[in-house]
Amino acid sequence: MEIFNDFKINIYFYGKDKYNLLNKSINKNISIIEDISELRKIQDSKKNDQINILILSEETVDINLDLGRYFDDIIYYDKLMNYMFNMSENIYYKNYDYNYLLKSLEKSESKEIDTIVVGNSYPLTGIDTNLLKFNSVNLSLSSQDLYYSYKLAKLAIRKNENIKRCIIGAGYYLVNHDLSKSKNEYSINMIKNVYYPLLKDKHNSDKVESIEILSIASLLNDNTLEYIFDLDFLDRYFKDLIYRDNNGYFNKNFTRNMNSMLGGVKLKDIIEEDKNKLGKLRSEQHNKLSKYTKTTYEYSLIFNEFMEFLSINNIEVVIVVFPTTKYYSKFLDEKYEYEFYKIVETIKEKFEVTIVDFSKSDIFIEDDFIDFDHISEIGSCKITQQLNNIIAR
Structure with missing residues (x-):
């Protein structure tokens, strides 16, 4: 977590939040990219003591650009949400x-x-x-x-x-x-x-x-995700979802x-x-x-x-x-x-x-x-x- 103390972390989101979880599950301020043309401006405004992280909803946008040129790290939002849900499901049924x-x-x-x-x-x-x-x-x-x-x-x-x-x-x-x-x-x-x-x-x-x-946090053991996301909230959310879906x-x-x-x-x-x-x-x-x-x-x-x-x-x-x-x-x-x-x-x-x-x-x-x-x-x-x-x- 030391890197997060030494640098200013800028977090961006591009795409559609089809899970409606972004505002509830993010620990930090997040900037929404409305148009891909904003990427150049983001790149130009970045300073040496900053790290830019993109959360990309890869299933809701069609993009051919190499986003790695503009961001230090990319988190694939849809893949991550599905992965964490599957992880929660495994945890849930392991001690049902x-x-x-x-x-x-x-x-x-x-x-x-x-x-x-x-x-x-x-x-x-x-x-x-x-x-x-x-x-x-x-x-x-x-x-x-x-x-x-x-x-x-x-x-x-x-x-x-x-x-x-x-x-x-x-x-x-x-x-x-x-x-x-x-x-x-x-x-x-x-x-x-x-x-x-x-x-x-x-x-x-x-x-x-x-x-x-x-829990999700204990199994992921990922400092970046723990810094950005409220993993305890997501853990509760997915388990609630499983419980309601089972309906008994x-x-x-x-x-x-x-x-x-x-x-x-x-x-x-x-x-x-x-x-x-x-x-x-x-x-x-x-x-x-x-x-x-x-x-x-x-x-x-x-x-x-x-x-x-x-x-x-x-x-x-x-x-x-x-x-x-x-x-x-x-x-x-x-x-x-x-x-x-x-x-x-x-x-x-x-x-x-x-x-x-x-x-x-x-x-x-x-x-x-x-x-x-x-x-x-x-x-x-x-x-x-x-x-x-x-x-x-």
């Missing part, structure tokens, strides 16, 4: 859950938002906020436990007094799952890559390694089937015997949680604290238990349901809570699921419409 949740939290600050959805992969796959009657944002993520649902809801509500409703998506094992105590690689990475960077909260994790949050968690780059244990294979294409075997394997993953009695006790307290916070802030509470296939539900430990409702009944004695339990509903068919306990796009539409009818009463 972090960037999705970051942008969803930012969206939750909008005064138009009156409803938030929190929870694990059940509400993530099962509620379509684009179809929900309310102006809502989905803060759910796969394996999100009640502790982090509470932390996210608290953060969103404290930053936006217009939020009036919190939908908590759940399975019956809601108070039996502590993400921070899980030893599998996926759970450890969720704390390390998502919740700790966002919330600075590791909960019960023994140790969490800090990660570098990648699932999109062409991150499909719903990527969240399925069946990898896109439809339930109807699996023989009955295998459905039972696979459904049992899936339920056993959740049945193992029942042995963690300390977690159940702690999370029962967290549940109460969460409800108290929502009550104090006059937030309408809707707890949704999601449907699963019979191949999963018949093998799930029955005491989960008993413990869940025992806690819920205690909570309902103190707080006003709406419980919507789809697990006993007979309106769902196999096509409503992408695997044994996750909802398909069709099923999501069905659940969201049901919620519109129930909550609007």
